[in-house]
Amino acid sequence: xxxxxxSYEADPSRFFDEVISxxxxxxxxxxxxxxxxxxFSLDDIKARRQIVxxxxxNQGITFTVYGVEEGIERIFPFDLIPRVVPANExxxxxxxxxxxxTALNAFxxxxxxxxxxxxxxxxxAELVLGSKHFRREFVGVNPxxxxxxxxxxxxxxxxxxxxYMVLEDNLRTPSGVSYMLQNRQAMKRAFPVLFEKxxxxxxxxxxxxxxxxxxxxxxxxxxxxxxxxxxxxxYNSAYFEHSFLAxxxxxxxxxxxxxxxxxxxxxxxxxxxxxxxxxxxxRVDDDYLDPLVFRPDSKxxxxxxxxxxxxxxxxxxxxxxxxxxxxxxIYSFTPDIIKYYLGEDPxxxxxxxxxxxxxxxxxYILENLATLVVKAANESGGYGMLIGPESTVAEQxxxxxxxxxxxxxxxxxxxxxxxxxxSFFNDSEIFGCHIDLRPYVLYGKTVTIVPGGxxxxxxxxxxxxxxxxxxGGSKDTWVVDE
Amino acid sequence: MLSRVAESLxxxxxxxxxxxxxxxxxDVNFNLLLDLNNITHTENPNYWIALILVTSDRERFNELxxxxxxxxxxxxxxxxxxxxxxxxxxxxxxxxNARSIIESISSEMWEQVNxxxxxxxxxxxxxxxxDPYSFYKEIKSASHLFQGITDNTFSxxxxxxxxxxxxxxxRTDNIARLIDVKYHMLLPELHSSLEESEDSTDIVAGxxxxxxxxxxxKSCSALEAFRKVYLSKIDPDNILRFLILDRSFPRSxxxxxxxxxxxxxxxSGSSRHRYVNNADRLIGKMEAELSYTSIEDIYSKGxxxxxxxxxxxxxxxxxxxxxxxxxxxxxxxxxxxxDEALPFTxxxxxxxxxxxxxxxxxx
Numbered sequence: 053x054x055x056x057x058x059s060y061e062a063d064p065s066r067f068f069d070e071v072i073s074x075x076x077x078x079x080x081x082x083x084x085x086x087x088x089x090x091x092f093s094l095d096d097i098k099a100r101r102q103i104v105x106x107x108x109x110n111q112g113i114t115f116t117v118y119g120v121e122e123g124i125e126r127i128f129p130f131d132l133i134p135r136v137v138p139a140n141e142x143x144x145x146x147x148x149x150x151x152x153x154t155a156l157n158a159f160x161x162x163x164x165x166x167x168x169x170x171x172x173x174x175x176x177a178e179l180v181l182g183s184k185h186f187r188r189e190f191v192g193v194n195p196x197x198x199x200x201x202x203x204x205x206x207x208x209x210x211x212x213x214x215x216y217m218v219l220e221d222n223l224r225t226p227s228g229v230s231y232m233l234q235n236r237q238a239m240k241r242a243f244p245v246l247f248e249k250x251x252x253x254x255x256x257x258x259x260x261x262x263x264x265x266x267x268x269x270x271x272x273x274x275x276x277x278x279x280x281x282x283x284x285x286x287y288n289s290a291y292f293e294h295s296f297l298a299x300x301x302x303x304x305x306x307x308x309x310x311x312x313x314x315x316x317x318x319x320x321x322x323x324x325x326x327x328x329x330x331x332x333x334x335r336v337d338d339d340y341l342d343p344l345v346f347r348p349d350s351k352x353x354x355x356x357x358x359x360x361x362x363x364x365x366x367x368x369x370x371x372x373x374x375x376x377x378x379x380x381x382i383y384s385f386t387p388d389i390i391k392y393y394l395g396e397d398p399x400x401x402x403x404x405x406x407x408x409x410x411x412x413x414x415x416y417i418l419e420n421l422a423t424l425v426v427k428a429a430n431e432s433g434g435y436g437m438l439i440g441p442e443s444t445v446a447e448q449x450x451x452x453x454x455x456x457x458x459x460x461x462x463x464x465x466x467x468x469x470x471x472x473x474x475s476f477f478n479d480s481e482i483f484g485c486h487i488d489l490r491p492y493v494l495y496g497k498t499v500t501i502v503p504g505g506x507x508x509x510x511x512x513x514x515x516x517x518x519x520x521x522x523x524g525g526s527k528d529t530w531v532v533d534e
Numbered sequence: 535m536l537s538r539v540a541e542s543l544x545x546x547x548x549x550x551x552x553x554x555x556x557x558x559x560x561d562v563n564f565n566l567l568l569d570l571n572n573i574t575h576t577e578n579p580n581y582w583i584a585l586i587l588v589t590s591d592r593e594r595f596n597e598l599x600x601x602x603x604x605x606x607x608x609x610x611x612x613x614x615x616x617x618x619x620x621x622x623x624x625x626x627x628x629x630x631n632a633r634s635i636i637e638s639i640s641s642e643m644w645e646q647v648n649x650x651x652x653x654x655x656x657x658x659x660x661x662x663x664x665d666p667y668s669f670y671k672e673i674k675s676a677s678h679l680f681q682g683i684t685d686n687t688f689s690x691x692x693x694x695x696x697x698x699x700x701x702x703x704x705r706t707d708n709i710a711r712l713i714d715v716k717y718h719m720l721l722p723e724l725h726s727s728l729e730e731s732e733d734s735t736d737i738v739a740g741x742x743x744x745x746x747x748x749x750x751x752k753s754c755s756a757l758e759a760f761r762k763v764y765l766s767k768i769d770p771d772n773i774l775r776f777l778i779l780d781r782s783f784p785r786s787x788x789x790x791x792x793x794x795x796x797x798x799x800x801x802s803g804s805s806r807h808r809y810v811n812n813a814d815r816l817i818g819k820m821e822a823e824l825s826y827t828s829i830e831d832i833y834s835k836g837x838x839x840x841x842x843x844x845x846x847x848x849x850x851x852x853x854x855x856x857x858x859x860x861x862x863x864x865x866x867x868x869x870x871x872x873d874e875a876l877p878f879t880x881x882x883x884x885x886x887x888x889x890x891x892x893x894x895x896x897x
Contacts, residue, residue, distance in 0.1 A: 109652070110641075110649075111641070286633060295636045295637040298637040299636070304539075305635075305637045306536065307538065309538065310536050310537070320536055321536065321537045322536055323535050323537055323540045323801070323859045323860075324535075
């Protein structure tokens with residue numbers, strides 16, 4: 053153990069620690085990293101922190117915090133110590149995710165066509181058809197190539213034994229991939245020597261892969277289909293990412309007011325008139341896409357867009373209605389979905405999940421609220437959540453009432469102790485923080501995953517919530533070949 | 535190019551230029567007061583009133599402050615967030631516009647806008663008061679650096695042309711206002727009060743006058759260039775000839791109008807005698823008139839009236855640029871009459887239901 057890490061307490065008996073094994077010895081794939089960091093004094097690290105901070109500030113890499121008047125833009129907290137994932141572990145994640153996303157796409161295709169899985173009673177029909185994100189209007193619509201979920205980001209955690217498990221799927225508009233790319237740039241600037249010591253798989257091709265995927269779904273076959281990114285606008289918390297991706301792909305970043313539909317075709321308004329659009333990578337939720345079909349008061353969408361989409365004149369990524377498959381209630385059936393469509397056993401396990409809509413489960417949940425995690429079925433960002441062991445009796449009672457009133461809207465899971473990783477945020481000490489991993493999966497003619505993803509870190513000591521809106525940070529993630 | 539992107543480029547550039555020019559207004563006033571310190575009564579509030587008059591902001595100023603002095607006027611023109619034309623507001627708006635098209639401009643341009651923004655956040659009134667020269671120089675340099683970066687990192691095509699149009703329209707407007715400061719100082723009501731406590735011999739009045747005119751030249755960084763043309767013959771006729779009609783100096787009205795015209799014509803493909811839209815027609819007309827105007831013509835109309843008319847016509851040109859390129863296919867936001875046009879707004883103005891859209895984005 054070296055001086056920079058001397059103060060680190062892994063506590064491997066209580067948590068799975070990514071760096072220190074149960075026997076107290078560093079894992080082999082961290083050797084070089086520990087050695088290098090061991091050569092640094094605290095001042096060295098602070099100097100590198102400065103490099104990273106300037107990089108993020110100059111790039112305008114900030115996120116927006118809602119409900120705060122002053123300083124609404126903040127730098128996303130960045131942890132200088134990278135996470136190292138050995139190639140063999142990555143292989144499991146990659147295979148598992150490809151299997152999972154393939155099955156979920158087949159599920160969506162089925163739900164919006166024959167609904168065979170419901171007729172075979174693998175999943176109770178009312179759970180699917182009653183889902184908030186099921187779009188009845190799109191039954192029978194054929195998205196290009198039969199693909200619904202072009203860009204996904206499933207959250208992966210490790211349990212106490214270090215097994216990788218899927219915590220949830222994000223099949224609508226997952227964000228964070230720009231942080232994955234920028235974290236890598238920042239690390240390269242601050243720790244160039246470390247990059248020579250490891251064979252780190254590159255992730256820089258993500259924007260090209262994304263563009264390629266988007267071009268593949270163009271309804272019109274031409275050399276360079278006109279792809280645009282659709283953002284809710286500058287005040288959206290992920291605006292930086294939208295503009296970053298548009299710039300990296302070399303395509304236009306558009307807002308709803310830049311687009312106009314004429315004769316069921318979509319155009320951009322330009323200084324030289326109207327220009328036809330073939331593919332829209334939309335980062336606007338279904339509900340706001342088209343005021344004629346969904347929320348009539350939406351100013352973020354484009355009137356007539358859905359009809360153009362139905363006519364097959366424009367492709368949308370992701371497809372409308374994909375959210376039914378990342379509903380947390382449907383999540384509990386994903387092992388059955390994989391089995392049903394692919395005839396395979398899931399490579400990645402899910403967290404055991406109880407559904408209040410089943411009477412036996414409901415009883416168990418209500419009796420064990422103090423130890424369970426309860427989540428709203430359709431919330432994201434760490435909102436609408438009860439973490440049993442950290443909650444008060446009053447909070448538990450409030451949740452019990454809500455669960456009984458609306459059982460379809462909740463799920464319950466055991467409190468999983470996410471794995472921990474040494475983190476260095478406050479520039480004075482290293483301590484263990486809980487982490488997860490969000491790799492980004494692209495689904496075009498083939499399914500591809502750039503090796504790595506966004507490792508999110510729960511900054512507050514002991515906290516299990518890694519979402520940026522709840523005070524989470526992130527770190528660079530290295531998939532390394534031996 | 536997306537109309538929205540073109541519009542944001544336009545306003546980014548315009549606000550940046552405006553911030554620079556406001557810095558120049560203030561800088562020149564400080565210089566002027568230093569130069570006049572021994573000759574005249576520099577505590578006189580009229581030197582500061584002129585700065586407010588020239589930005590046509592007297593009412594708003596009077597709502598916020600009770601007297602005109604270096605502190606209140608500096609605060610209003612540098613820091614005040616309620617003044618949309620203060621340096622701080624302009625830089626924030628330039629940055630907001632840049633941020634909304636961050637994928638379209640070069641990263642270097644963004645970094646420069648962002649750096650100036652963060653620098654301004656760290657500046658205190660005390661700092662400006664102690665060393666105004668350094669502060670205004672910092673703002674001017676930042677603007678020059680931005681222009682240089684833009685020229686060297688951003689493709690010289692349509693988007694660049696919108697940046698040039700905005701820059702030169704704004705500059706023309708500001709030079710006109712700057713010359714007008716001098717006019718305001720010479721207004722009978724102010725002039726008499728400026729001189730009442732002085733030995734108003736002709737010699738003193740004459741040197742005050744020359745010093746004021748030199749200050750105007752300095753604020754356009756034009757003193758040296760002027761001397762190269764007119765040697766040391768600093769008289770008002772020559773100065774006005776230089777600032778309004780010179781065709782080679784980049785901070786003269788004629789030069790700026792020609793540059794804006796070039797950029798507009800590059801975008802539309804217009805050429806002499808063959809304009810294709812109203813913006814091109816109006817700028818062409820202005821350019822032609824400037825080319826054949828003499829300083830005597832301007833005097834016969836009256837300097838102040840001439841400048842006021844020029845400013846009005848610049849507003850019209852801005853309006854036509856808006857209608858031709860930015861408001862494409864959105865007839866609902868076309869102004870009913872010229873008074874409702876959007877000459878000094880950009881991101882914050884001209885966008886219907888802005889707050890509702892903002893609300894929805896947060897969901």
